[in-house]
Amino acid sequence: MIRFEQVSVTYGDAAAPAVRGIDLTVPEGELCLLVGPSGVGKSTVLNAVCGLVPHFTGGTLHGRVTVDGRDTRTHRPRELADVVGTVGQDPLAHFVTDTVEDELAYGMESLGLAPDVMRRRVEETLDLLGLAGLRDRALTTLSGGQRQRVAIGSVLTTHPKVLVLDEPTSALDPAAAEEVLSVLQRLVHDLGTTVLLAEHRLERVIQYADQVILLPAPGAPPVMGSPSEIMAISPVHPPVVALGRLAQWSPLPLTVRDARRRAAPLRDRLRDRTPPTAGRPAPGPGPEADRNGPAAEVRGLGVRRGPTDALYRVDLTVRAGETVALMGRNGAGKSTLLNTLVGVHQPSSGTVRVAGAVPHRTAPRALLRHVGLVPQEPRDLLYADTVAAECAAADQDADAPAGSCRVLVSRLLPDVPDSVHPRDLSEGQRLALALALVLTARPGLLLLDEPTRGLDYAAKARLVEVVRALAAEGHAIVLATHDVELAAELAHRVVILADGEVVADGPTDDIVVSSPSFAPQVAKVLAPLPWLTVPQVARALEATA
Amino acid sequence: MSAPQATRTTALHAGAWWLWALGLATAASRTTNPLLLGLLVGVAGYVVAARRTDAPWARSYGAFVKVGLVVLGIRLVFAFFLGSPIPGTHTLLTLPEVPLPDWAQGVRIGGRVTAEGMVFALYDGLKLAALLICVGAANALANPSRLLKSLPGALYEAGVAVVVAMTFAPNLIADVQRLRAARRLRGRPDRGVTALLQVGLPVLEGALERSVALAAAMDARGYGRSAQVPRAVRHTTSVLTLGGLLGICAGTYGLLGDTGAGYGLPLLLAGLTAALAGLRLGGRRSLRTRYRPERWGVRAWLVSGSGVAVAVLMIWANGYAPAALHPPAVPLTTPVLPLWPAVSVLLGLLPALVAPVPRAPERPRRAERAPSGTRAVRNGRDDGDDRLRGAGGHPGGGPHSPQHTKEPTP
Numbered sequence: 006m007i008r009f010e011q012v013s014v015t016y017g018d019a020a021a022p023a024v025r026g027i028d029l030t031v032p033e034g035e036l037c038l039l040v041g042p043s044g045v046g047k048s049t050v051l052n053a054v055c056g057l058v059p060h061f062t063g064g065t066l067h068g069r070v071t072v073d074g075r076d077t078r079t080h081r082p083r084e085l086a087d088v089v090g091t092v093g094q095d096p097l098a099h100f101v102t103d104t105v106e107d108e109l110a111y112g113m114e115s116l117g118l119a120p121d122v123m124r125r126r127v128e129e130t131l132d133l134l135g136l137a138g139l140r141d142r143a144l145t146t147l148s149g150g151q152r153q154r155v156a157i158g159s160v161l162t163t164h165p166k167v168l169v170l171d172e173p174t175s176a177l178d179p180a181a182a183e184e185v186l187s188v189l190q191r192l193v194h195d196l197g198t199t200v201l202l203a204e205h206r207l208e209r210v211i212q213y214a215d216q217v218i219l220l221p222a223p224g225a226p227p228v229m230g231s232p233s234e235i236m237a238i239s240p241v242h243p244p245v246v247a248l249g250r251l252a253q254w255s256p257l258p259l260t261v262r263d264a265r266r267r268a269a270p271l272r273d274r275l276r277d278r279t280p281p282t283a284g285r286p287a288p289g290p291g292p293e294a295d296r297n298g299p300a301a302e303v304r305g306l307g308v309r310r311g312p313t314d315a316l317y318r319v320d321l322t323v324r325a326g327e328t329v330a331l332m333g334r335n336g337a338g339k340s341t342l343l344n345t346l347v348g349v350h351q352p353s354s355g356t357v358r359v360a361g362a363v364p365h366r367t368a369p370r371a372l373l374r375h376v377g378l379v380p381q382e383p384r385d386l387l388y389a390d391t392v393a394a395e396c397a398a399a400d401q402d403a404d405a406p407a408g409s410c411r412v413l414v415s416r417l418l419p420d421v422p423d424s425v426h427p428r429d430l431s432e433g434q435r436l437a438l439a440l441a442l443v444l445t446a447r448p449g450l451l452l453l454d455e456p457t458r459g460l461d462y463a464a465k466a467r468l469v470e471v472v473r474a475l476a477a478e479g480h481a482i483v484l485a486t487h488d489v490e491l492a493a494e495l496a497h498r499v500v501i502l503a504d505g506e507v508v509a510d511g512p513t514d515d516i517v518v519s520s521p522s523f524a525p526q527v528a529k530v531l532a533p534l535p536w537l538t539v540p541q542v543a544r545a546l547e548a549t550a
Numbered sequence: 551m552s553a554p555q556a557t558r559t560t561a562l563h564a565g566a567w568w569l570w571a572l573g574l575a576t577a578a579s580r581t582t583n584p585l586l587l588g589l590l591v592g593v594a595g596y597v598v599a600a601r602r603t604d605a606p607w608a609r610s611y612g613a614f615v616k617v618g619l620v621v622l623g624i625r626l627v628f629a630f631f632l633g634s635p636i637p638g639t640h641t642l643l644t645l646p647e648v649p650l651p652d653w654a655q656g657v658r659i660g661g662r663v664t665a666e667g668m669v670f671a672l673y674d675g676l677k678l679a680a681l682l683i684c685v686g687a688a689n690a691l692a693n694p695s696r697l698l699k700s701l702p703g704a705l706y707e708a709g710v711a712v713v714v715a716m717t718f719a720p721n722l723i724a725d726v727q728r729l730r731a732a733r734r735l736r737g738r739p740d741r742g743v744t745a746l747l748q749v750g751l752p753v754l755e756g757a758l759e760r761s762v763a764l765a766a767a768m769d770a771r772g773y774g775r776s777a778q779v780p781r782a783v784r785h786t787t788s789v790l791t792l793g794g795l796l797g798i799c800a801g802t803y804g805l806l807g808d809t810g811a812g813y814g815l816p817l818l819l820a821g822l823t824a825a826l827a828g829l830r831l832g833g834r835r836s837l838r839t840r841y842r843p844e845r846w847g848v849r850a851w852l853v854s855g856s857g858v859a860v861a862v863l864m865i866w867a868n869g870y871a872p873a874a875l876h877p878p879a880v881p882l883t884t885p886v887l888p889l890w891p892a893v894s895v896l897l898g899l900l901p902a903l904v905a906p907v908p909r910a911p912e913r914p915r916r917a918e919r920a921p922s923g924t925r926a927v928r929n930g931r932d933d934g935d936d937r938l939r940g941a942g943g944h945p946g947g948g949p950h951s952p953q954h955t956k957e958p959t960p
Binding site: 053055056057060061063081082083084085086087089091093095097098099100101102103106109110111112114115116118120123124127140141143145159160163332342344347348349367370372373377378380385387389398399400403443446493523 | 733751773841
């Protein structure tokens with residue numbers, strides 16, 4: 006269905022090709038997963054399928070890409086629109102119209118389908134993606150997960166033979182992601198659609214893949230094979246595979262179910278052991294941490310945004326040295342809570358204190374010393390042209406001695422020169438830069454909003470180390486995340502929000518092990534034992550060996 | 551016939567709202583009686599209040615009312631300082647007059663301010679304000695992008711470009727707000743003009759990036775696909791459109807000029823026909839189909855008809871009661887409300903009865919759920935577990951979705 010013949014792509018002023026030596030065929034009706042670390046050219050490969058590379062992006066494409074027999078050299082993207090449906094990383098950038106129903110119909114209108122066919126397919130798609138209740142809503146009023154589903158629905162309605170998706174679940178909460186993926190699987194099984202998707206969160210998608218294409222390093226030729234073959238050699242892999250490699254299970258399990266079947270001996274070995282603290286955050290703060298009062302205290306907080314209560318009677322106390330994970334559906338109020346802690350939103354009831362200060366009444370410059378937030382889109386924090394200028398500005402903002410931000414940047418990002426433009430950094434590097442800028446003022450409370458979006462496993466591992474070190478230094482940290490693996494590795498405590506209310510608040514082990522949607526893979530495999538992460542298990546096995 | 555709940559099926563054609571509003575605007579342009587103008591504005595305002603949705607574009611009505619008031623204010627200020635050509639005897643006050651050179655004869659700054667002149671300016675300004683408010687009413691009642699959807703096929707792509715441009719402005723505002731909030735995170739003030747200016751560059755950068763991404767997405771979704779059209783048809787289209795537009799220009803010139811009244815009208819009509827034929831033929835290049843186009847039903851006839859009736863009756867009233875419709879400023883007289891023209895204006899209220907009722911805006915949630923909220927479970931182990939399952943099981947449930955009510959309460 007999709008055929009790459011000796012394809013290499015070189016962008017305008019680049020010295021080396023972005024991808025090289027791609028020679029593979031994706032057969033019809035398969036769900037094919039494209040994996041690899043950040044920056045190996047996954048998006049380039051995806052965009053070559055729908056013709057946006059090179060027709061839209063520019064650059065030179067050597068070799069040949071054919072989709073359903075159509076050569077992308079001679080067919081422009083619009084002439085491929087009836088065979089390829091493409092959803093990019095940012096759903097908002099994808100929308101052309103202003104309401105959900107019109108958006109679903111837009112692609113079909115372009116193709117000139119008959120009105121009754123359009124109507125039927127829109128209704129089907131509304132049901133398929135659970136969007137029926139939102140059909141008349143303006144697109145700008147939807148939450149992130151809803152937008153992603155509308156974006157996928159808008160290309161599904163044309164019934165393309167090939168569906169190309171770039172990180173479709175990275176912005177979604179676990180349950181919404183599962184729903185989207187099961188829709189994709191149904192398309193593959195029932196309609197014979199060929200799906201090609203790139204995703205960093207392998208733990209969510211690997212079990213659905215028929216084939217995996219691995220781009221091991223920039224410029225290296227791809228490797229294609231069955232999921233278990235590729236996972237055995239891949240530098241990026243989900244925790245369940247890491248556990249399988251550790252326990253030397255063969256063939257490698259890809260799903261929690263497979264792993265559970267093989268895990269009985271491992272469970273027996275671990276039964277009498279208590280999970281070591283290594284590989285987990287250091288035990289929470291001691292009583293001395295409370296000497297200066299809590300880092301943040303929220304009592305009966307209500308925040309009203311427009312006609313709805315975004316938060317309702319929220320109580321939360323964060324102590325110095327403690328890491329708290331905020332979890333919950335898209336739109337549950339996680340970001341609102343973080344923004345209220347830095348004074349962006351004004352509480353409509355209740356009180357908020359950050360190190361004794363009231364955030365929305367404190368001048369930003371003074372507040373900077375108490376609390377720092379890295380927003381969902383770290384780019385929002387970056388204004389300057391170079392990393393060096395950004396650091397100098399941060400030193401000035403924070404009244405810190407010159408060079409203190411640069412020291413932090415060097416610690417978090419060892420190999421980034423001063424002259425780089427912040428926009429040319431990868432997602433992970435940009436996050437690290439934003440984190441360094443915020444840390445320059447040495448805030449006691451650090452807030453991270455969805456920090457692992459778009460990060461590969463290596464970047465995530467670095468982030469985990471950094472955050473742990475910060476917690477050990479006595480920073481209080483609150484992170485809002487959908488990433489259950491991250492929460493399991495980092496958090497002392499998990500707070501779950503639903504519809505703006507706190508529905509669960511307790512130690513990570515208690516909360517996530519008992520929850521079907523928020524449990525990490527290792528916990529699911531080893532349940533009912535309270536083991537959460539692979540490093541934990543590795544440490545324990547080393548001790549027994 | 552009682553009005554049904556507005557859904558996509560029953561929704562009134564956007565064109566009907568525009569015809570209704572333009573009818574009211576035409577009526578407003580035919581009178582200077584402040585009482586009648588006030589009645590027209592009241593009618594438009596009542597219909598907007600009764601039938602507007604809570605969609606983003608419906609909020610523009612207030613802005614139009616404000617612009618109307620500003621226009622009225624400017625008209626009065628000009629009349630106050632620049633005088634008015636209306637001769638008057640009731641002098642309110644005399645401003646010092648600025649001496650002007652000879653070549654500026656006829657222009658006056660300062661001088662006598664008469665009650666007659668001010669009243670005349672008030673009537674005139676009221677008329678302009680009423681026109682603006684009528685247009686604002688159409689804007690609030692009809693989704694502007696729906697109207698563009700009714701364009702002929704040949705103009706569709708231009709229409710989409712306009713829709714995209716319209717969605718651009720709100721996005722830009724959202725960007726500015728987000729980036730101003732982000733400034734706070736860097737410890738810089740997030741209020742004031744400086745803050746606004748300093749986010750300018752990043753906002754523009756973001757807007758450019760977004761438009762490139764949107765163009766890519768539109769291309770990948772088939773925007774601009776066109777059918778193969780025989781060469782002869784293509785040429786005929788160009789000739790018809792070009793010739794038609796020329797004809798319209800020449801015809802209009804003839805009609806408005808002194809000499810060509812004889813050939814003006816036929817030329818205009820011929821040009822119009824040719825241009826429409828060209829548009830229709832040009833539509834053949836477009837493959838597009840329309841998804842659920844709005845139907846022009848009985849209600850649309852009634853709504854547009856009520857607007858047209860108001861306009862026609864007002865024009866007619868100019869024949870039988872010109873004095874009542876244009877109360878003279880000299881001599882000063884108290885305007886009276888003429889009975890029949892007033893009754894005809896009230897016809898414009900018909901849409902408030904027959905147009906489909908928009909869905910009631912959702913009440914702030916939570917009011918009825920407060921008791922269960924206070925009993926929120928604080929432990930994940932025991933019964934909190936059930937809540938989690940409930941929470942996870944309905945990922946589609948946004949804050950407004952009906953699934954929301956299925957959530958189990960402990």
